[in-house]
Amino acid sequence: MSYLSLPRVTFAGTFQADTNTVNNDVRHYDNATFEANFQKLQQAVPGTPNMVFNGWWNPDGTNAFRLLDCVVSGATGEDGTADAQDYVHTLQLNAQLGGTAAKIVDLDPYIQMASALWGMRIALTDGAKVVMSAELETTSFRDLYFGRLSDGGQPVGGSPGASARFTGKLKNIYWGASAQKSGVLAALQRRAQAAGGDGLTLSLLTYGYQRDPTLDDRTFGVVVGTLGWREKSEPAMFAPGRRFAPIVTGSDNAPFANALGFGYMNAAVSGDRSVATVDLGMSLPLQRMADKQIELQDFGPIKVVVMKKPDTVVNNGGKLVVTAGSAEGPVTADQYELVGTVAGYATSNWLMTNGGIVDFANIPAAARTLLVDHPLALVISENGAEQIAMRETAGGIWLRADDFVHRVDTVTDGWVDASATLYAMQYGLPFDKAPIAVSLGPRGQPQVGGSLPNEVNAPQAPVNDMNFPPECVYVSPALTSDAAGEAVVLFDFADPGNPRHYIEGQIYEFHYGFAADATGGLSGMPLWETIVFHVRDAFDPPAVPSWETDLAPIFVQYANLYPAMSRGLFNFADYSTVAAHAQMLLFAFTRPIEDPNYMPVSRDLSSGKIAMITNWLSGFLPEPQATSPPIVPARTVRAKPQARLSPPNVTPSAASTRKFVK
DSSP, X not given: OGGGSSSEEEEEEEXXXXXXXXXXXXXXXXXXXXXXXXGSOOEEOTTSSOEEOTTTTOTTOOOXXXXXXXXXXXXXXXXXXXXXXXXXXXXXXXXXXXXXXXXXXXXXXXXXXXXXXXXXXXXXXXXXXXXXXXXXXXXXXXXXXXXXEEETTEEOOTGGGOEEEEEEEEEEEEEOGGGGGOXXXXXXXXXXXXTTSOOEEEEEEEEOOOXXXXXXXXXXXXXXXXXXXXXXXXXXXXXXXXXXXXXOTTOTTTTTBOTTOOBOEEEEEOTTSSOEEEEOTTTSOEEEOTTSOEEEOOOSOEEEEEXXXXXXXXXXXXXXXXXXXXXXXXXXXXXXXXXXXXXXXXXXXXXXXXXXXXXXXXXXXXXXXXXXXXXXXXXXXXXXXXXXXXXXXXXXXXXXXXXXXXXXXXXXXXXXXXXXXXXXXXXXXXXTTOEEEEEEOOSBOOSSSSOOTTBSSOOOSOOOOBSOOGGGEEEOOEEEOOTTSEEEEEEEEOXXXXXXXXXXXXXXXXXXXXXXXXXXXXXXXXXXXXXXXXXXXXXXOOSSOOIIIIIXXXXXXXXXXXXXXXXXXXXXXXXXXXXXXXXXXXXXXXSOTTSTTOSSTTOOSOHHXXXXXXXXXXXXXXXXXXXXXXXXXXXXXXXXXXXXXXOOOOOXXXXXXXXXXX
16 A cells, blocks of 8 residues: 555655756757857846846756755554554654765656656654664655646746645664654564564655745755555555546646546455555645645545446457446535545645645445445535546556566677566456557657747757667567566667667657447546656676777766766866776766665666776776776577567547647
């Protein structure tokens, strides 16, 4: 049940995402057309809606991600009750152990809607001693919701109006003796140890981000975190269970929410159906109040119900035919059984206290019976009549990848393999024998990174297509889930041949879903629910690399893209300066890739190029030494695969070509 499980601890405070925005624009990667003003702050053109984007809104960003002033704000025990006197309420959370901040990194300027946290280390402390500490495995945010925040009744655009959730597995967990002073922490420790010692999960809900360069709180926002436990067999990067999906067709909030502003959300039901848990934290729209506080919009009491009329799911020759027995809109009390009611959520501290997660125990018997195979829904009252504000996916089916962001090194001769695991669920349980389709996305422009609206003095570098060439990719186009609801997708990649010219490798984005004739208009997957690979160009390091032809193009690009490094440390574009700082650079280039001090900051170089750089840097040390570049996953190299089929062409939807500016 991931962070939806009991017991759980909630904390709240401030996060900082000091993102570097020079490297958001792929056109800035072209050394030949790079201009010095690309490292400057963007500028509005007076009297017009136009903008000279330059280096966008935070060109001096360091990519640091910090949690600040975070204190435990709520805790729920195994029995679903909260003890305000529990020792855990005296604790604070520190995410900068050792003084080094985590890094927030995009896979590539073509894929900026799956930003990942690298090297986060957290500790619960009472100010004097560590009660619990752990490391967060690298994880990317999900369920991004643009336009979630409104101010004065108007939606806030870009990342300041957006919300996102990071969920990941914790490792290297340490428990201090003081943990036993808290009933909640003691229970979490027992759960984690029963799962092999690493059965903890952390989820971070972020919103209210500020990027206005004229304000002191630029790069800061609100964070609400949840610490829970997970079974060893569960996915690490999302909470499995039941999925609520809004009807976004015709909505001003498309593709993120329906006309009411309700966005995608998760729920879970215990095995004996005695407890139902819903996560409203990422779903309900937010509004900025007169005192600048951010609160959830008030829809009055929200009923969590289970519908009496069932949905139907039929496997018709390898394709699902799904019919929803109910839809968003008018509903009467005789059409559902009540699970519980959420009230009092539109206050300044409700979301901070529980993260938007609500548990319902003592569920009426009639509702418990239906929970097995009938859809859940949220019901609100408007003008004296009730309506379904949002409901569970049609047929209760949901398919999601766990680790959906991948980096792959190719070889000069042959193919390398990779895999990703999909989890198929129906009403929160494993969906056995579910037919699944996977295909390569359409060739075309990236989601972001070029062709910005109202742009003046645009960079001159061309923006090349992604998902090309297709002949360098093979994938299993059709597969079936097993009894555990799992399906492993197999991929093969050949050297893409540097199709983007001035930037490493190529981006391949794969779409997945149930093989279905219809889904009743209810989808469990929001925009960008894909599996994405950065497929790196094959590179065999030369025996004697040249600064001018082999190394300078890489270091000059770093100097261009990271002003905070090139101006704050030293000039990466200068040979003698780089040589003089070889020891420092060698340290950074040979850190494990999960280390927040690892370089390259964007983690975008092939292992061959890193090996070339580290060996070259070693030659400037007083006593040259053998170097150990970061370990990359072992891949099977083989001849052209015969058992896979090339993915079919996919017609892009309007949503898939939509562009958003962070």
